[in-house]
Amino acid sequence: MKIEFAPLNIPLQRRLQTAATLQWVFSFLALAQCCLAAFVLLAFSDWWALALLYAGWLWLDWDTPSGGGRRSRWVRSWTVWSYFRDYFPLELVKTVDLDPKRNYVFGFHPHGVLVAGAFGNFCTEATGFSRLFPGLTSHLLMLPFWFRVPIFRDYIMCGGLVSSSKSSLSHLLSRPGGGNVAVIAVGGAPEALDARPGALTLQIRHRKGFIKMALKHGALLVPVFSFGENELFEQLENPSGSPLRTLQNRLQGIMGVAMPLFHARGVFQYSFGLMPYRKPIHTVVGRPIPVVQTSSPTSDDIERLHNVYLQSLTEVFQQHKQAYGLSEHQHLTFT
Template identity: 85%
Template structure:
């Protein structure tokens, strides 16, 4: 394979963009393991008292990821996220006013490999979420597993990440004064295994838990489609029924997290590596779907609202697809 190296005269601005995305990829793939190792080494060192004190803090703070987390506007506003935004580049598009006195569930599609659009738009201020939606606080839901890792949990909560368990989502959307936005990557880990350029298949037909909670708490539903999300990485071929896919499905059922074997470009060359391609991402926030609070929703209530949500998602995609680089004959598939 011929390796295409990056030119030596790359502007400093682009090098800083690459560095910003490199630290983000590292955070997703290895920072949790490094934090866990640091905690173990600290516990085994002469500084064990620090580890003991942190363990006490962890015990007292255990429920924070399910009770709204602990956002830090300072962390969300770091300059590094502006370089992260400009690498792709990443854009957040508002299509309708959202009343800050209400709570919302954003259904984010597609999941992609590393949810780059979800992170950049809703865990940082680089694309101007607070400016576009004044009075609203965004929280991206993440698997509960990651909030059990010492130090790492505190870092990710600073960006607005919270646990994706049912009690966490309920806590966010039941805030009496409103103003909370819970961002749910609806397709979850299974959809990540099919995230590759050109993919337009969404795993949503059986995903109705967020619909039920929206009804239970009267939270408004908002479809969100991130154009370009699946264009960032290639994946090894893993068709349904293949040995690799069976292994990935088994690991997912045991660990609860997806293990996509993805690849794209490198830091100093463009032929292979784990850095995403420089492809634009346009994350379009649709119109809110009014939801009447139903404390004990029936199956019929859930099915009816789910159908309305899928129709709104399809309309959002069809309305904007040609604006953001897709052909008229490209359509979403729901499974």
């Protein structure tokens, strides 16, 4: 394989963008393991008392990820996120104003490999979420497993990440006076295994838990489609039923997290590596779907609202697809 190296005369701005994105990839793939290793080493060192103190803090703070988290506007506003935004570049597209007196469930599609659009738009202020939607506070839901990792949990909560448990979602959506936005990558880990350039298949037909929670709390549903999300990485071929996909499904069932074997470009060359391609991401926030609070929604209530949601999501995609590089003949597929 011929390797295409990056030129030496790349402008400083682009180098900074690459560095910012590299640290983001590292945070997703290895920071949790490094934090856990650091904690274990500290516990068996002469500084074990610090590890003991942190363990006590962890015990006291255990439920915080399910109670709204502990966000830091300072961390969300770091300059590094502006360079991360410009690497792709990343854009948050507002279609209508949202009432800050209501609570919302943003259904984010597609999941992609590393949910770059969801992170950049809703865990940082790089694309101006607070400016575009004044009075609203965004929270990206993440698997509870990650909030059990020492130190790492405190870092990710700074960006507004919270547990994806039912109690966590209920806490957000039951806030008196509104103002909370719960962002859910609806397709979850299974959809990440299908994330590759050109993919327009969403795993949503049987995902109705977020619909039920919206009904129980009267939160408005908002479909969000992130154009370009699946263009960032290639994956090894893993069609349904293949040995690789079977292994990935088993690992996901055991660990709860997807294990996509992805690749794209490197830091100093463009031929291979784990850095995402420089492809634009346009994350479109659609119109809110009215929801009548129903304390005990029936299966028919959930199914009816789910169908309305699918229709609204399709409309967002159809209305904006040609503006963001897709042809009029391309359509979403729901499985």
